[in-house]
Amino acid sequence: MDVLNRRVAAIVAHPDDETLGCGGTLHRFARLGADCRVVLALRRADRRIGDGWPALVGQFRAACARLGATPELLPDALPDITADRDIEALHEAILPAVEWSDIVLTHAPGDSHQAHRAVSRAVEIATRPFRRRRTVALFEVASSTDQAWSNGFAPNFHVLLDAGDVAAKLDAIALYAGEQAPGRRPADVEVLLRHRGCQVGAEHAEAFMLARHFA
Template sequence: MRVLAVVAHPDDETLGCGGTLARLADEGNEVTALLALRRCDPRGVANWSALVECFERACALLGARAAVHDAPLDETLAETHPHELHDRVAPWVARADLVLTHWPGDVNQVHRGVARAVEIATRPFRRRVNVSLFEIPSSTDQTFGVAGAHAFLPNEFVLLGTDHVRRKCEAMALYSTEHAPGRTAADVERRLRVRGAEVGAEFAEAFAVARRFV
């Protein structure tokens, strides 16, 4: 199976689906993480080269190929120019059997833009690609969620072994400039335990199924 994670920022591949990428890679699947945007905030600009290096190292640790678009779109355009972002991700999506990407109700507008671009690229009348949506701490869980609007409601859980958890935590530890409450390696492990407990397992990552073809 060809698996593609389409992410907004370096570290989203680890926070959102790092354990799943590690498991799928271990099972013999072809796993790729695509970064098609360039950060424009002051910290992101100052650390961009280091962040790309961390992205590549994290992907290698998880068993995934790191793909950085050769003409990345400025992240400020992600939500307002979805078709430009679509044009960057569509060729990669067309080769995938399973796409993992952001929950479209995230507080972060760049995450929403990526989700929209993937939604456009996976319209079923054009191509049938399975799509699952992941959560990002400090973004997915920060919405108002009034009456369930925009709330992340997982209906797919990927069970993880201790080695998958270790590699996800080690990958997150690489991103020293991105650590914040809820986003440290220790926080990552706690969240995996919580999601695992929801389904009677030790560790799990949670997803919402967006498209599934049988």
């Protein structure tokens, strides 16, 4: 995929989703000449976050900088725990980012987290081809995509990563100190990159489901 001068919007539910799902791809696309933005569509509202949201936003900004992407927080963002109850409002909130973009990267629709599913549905509505034609690729997020009752993530598009892309992704995920858990730690993330790479005869890759594409 030629990404020179293309506008790439990664639309995500939570800080660290951008790194887990498509961090290496963002870094690769940015160094190949794409204008990459990460749109944080929601705000964390679960009890675990407490008063730690400002620190998590700071980590999000630092991770985006390491990946070569511009962070974008939506004003008056919906809380993640109720986002699936107002898809229309979420759709309206992300629409400017979709309008700006040529390529959209976002969550797979079958994730176990309801906020991931809500963002995916809002992007699906915003990219209906009779309204606007955008290439849309759906990514996997460790401990969400793989923990649904029925894991329907079937990649048909892989982005091959070089050593610099891998290093950027691992550095970015390490910035999220409070979000580390089995499957989401830098070493675990690198294992998944190797696994996806092995599937296509490469050292490292990120996997996507290509949902929409227009030549």
